[in-house]
Amino acid sequence: MSTAEQLQDLSQESAPLDLSERTDLVPIFIMGKKYDVPSTLTIQKALEYAGYQLIRGCGCRGGICGACATVYRMPGSPRIFVGLACQTLVQPSMYLTMVPFFPANRAVYNIDEIQPDAMALLKAYPELAKCMGCNTCAKSCPMDIQVMEYISAALRGDVERAAELSMSCVMCGICASRCPAELGQYNIAILCRRLTARHLRPKAQHVAEMVARIESGAYEEPLRKLITADLETLRKLYVEREMEPHTAPEMWQPQEKTYL
């Protein structure tokens, strides 16, 4: 759930935050200990402002690597909130801890041999069958992924659906940390995605054709010519190259076909 949604939820549950009290610095509680930090910072930058040099819990700083999973509570709310530290703004009086690592079962498999069906998934991850449909995983996913949905798709053997639903998973592990059935959802998800791409979707024929053409040596000579061309010629060829129009249909073809 996004921060905005979580907060909206929060304001329905308890008295809304008193924004008038905000000064430049706001108190936050890092693992229970109070630090005053500027209110415009993300949790990640607030930790640094407070004096931490991050080693764990910091990777991309851009919301995609999943290194910075953070759980927090707000005073007066019974709920647990989650967020990526690099993406979530501090809020006055939040108390938080990072969960930079959470262990999860991971099966070893051969991607060429493993079948894209429920049986193979269950063999790799028997705990899949233990999902009790509590939806805690989805409620705690910082990427708003319908985690339970992809887990049940996997269980049904609808591998492709599980793959699609889990596409934006950053493998932060929060779902696994909260799952009463002890699943490692994100490892199941990546298996579904790899199975889908490897076995369920047709291979791109045009790529194989191009590889064959290159290996036949068809471009050796034209490329040699470019490599040995003088700057003048090269610039001319570059400037005059035919542009595929932005709105051209997929099967557009250039006028000049010599070097295709």
Added chain:
Amino acid sequence: MGYTQELMQLIKRVEATRPARVARKKAGQEFPALSLDERQARLEKYHPDYRAGGLRELKVGPSKGYALAKEIADLFEARSRVDPDKIDLKEVHYETDTLVIGGGGAGTAAALMAQEQGARVIIATKLRHGDANTMMAEGGIQAASKGWKDSPYFHYLDVMGGGHFENDPELVKTMVCEAPKAIAWLESLGCMFNKWPDGKLFTLHGAGTCRKRMHYAGDMTGAEIMRTLRDECRNRLKDIGVLEFSPAVELLLDDKGVCSGAVLYNLETEEYFLVKAKAVVMATGGSGRLHIQNFMTTNHYGATGDGLVLGYRIGVGVRFLHATQYHPTGAVFPEQAEGLLITEKVRGAGANLLNIDGDQFVFEREPRDVESASIIRECTDVAKGVPVPGQAGKFGVWLDSPMIDMLEGEGTVEREFPAKHILFKRYDIDIARLPMLVYPTLHYQNGGLAYSPDGTTTAPGFYVAGEVGGGVHGANRLMGNSLLDITVFGRLAGIAAGQFVKGRGDVDRLSVEHVRRYHKELEDAGIDTDRVSPMLLPDYMTPEVKKRQWTTQYVGTIR
């Protein structure tokens, strides 16, 4: 939160010009592109690389006399973390065939291929496996895969033109010819690229492409590649060991000068470890976290150019490091998203760049350096930048993402850019309805260590792959050619390193003579400094905190 009132007022000007701009685009009328000479003039006047005082000549090492960004020169002209007089080279902690330094895309591809040659592999990496620039790449990966309209010939021309024709031609040829193979390999490993039902891959334009050849997986192409490669590595854990939080701080040679391992530093326990190996692949990626000229950056936390330093100290020269790539469109609002990359695919999909009046001032598919220079010009000399709220003196320009839905149909923005859509939604900005405020951000290290198409370098046993290497992109990389570069050259370096170890007997004597020599060279050049490198992590500590750390010792940026 969302945009401030003032910005919402300014957005009205963007909305006013939008219908006409969309109509022009639909009719195939583009804003006029600059000629090659105009491009050059614009770069010289406005690109940060040309700013006086930005570059400094190196006083030591294989590329002595070469002028590059002074932040990188500082790293080169610094002492090792290892004291050659104190290190015990007999106490070896790990032994392997191939040591891969850097667990990003290039390193992981190299590890997989070296393993397929029969080598045992260790990947030593600074943060977690996959905490890397590769994970962050959004837009896509280029390859001339569609024979009815494209070929390596045209890809070659695009790469050379983008790099101002200075690229290493042999590297370019290898990259464009290996490209379709790289895509096929990723596909066979299970990378979920966007496809038509018949298996045909989706492709788009990027800046500087003459054919639509950008393959992608949503706007998480790099993440999809990275997590797939990493997952495959984990299936081969019998042969590929991964040491996380263990950056390399120095290379080891044998007594004949052949590269034979590295010194690692465990960031968590603060211990040093020695790895002995028969070949080393350097794949430490880029250096955005050096914040060259104080620019904000899109790069991951560990991008501090370490591999450049290590390679340089064993005598491998560098090239194209004078040219730094600023991505034209980094977010400048809201403040928390500052520096974050807005993928070029947004412009590839048709979004215009606009000034404060809602007017176009540059064609949105110029090469990156030209585009960046044009934005800087608009915000300085032309004085038509949009003021960034709360940050006096800072300006940005609009990137008109809502056009995309108008061009390609409702819902396109959300479907094609899910990660950015959700990110901005967190800040209450719907980028399918509202434009984004952007400014150039430090993005890519165009140059690096010199290497040959098979990853070999002037140092035997030492291989280079990925962003840490320089040559294939010349002075300016085009979008989508870096994911390609790391896949192609990661694979090739892995194969070459895997083969090399077969012909090499046991490594007997380890040596750090090169460090001693380098220190001597520094002294001879009159460089008396307590700077140490590699940097390992950037320093984001506040000065107030540091002042109160009465008893803390820092070596460089690290406690």
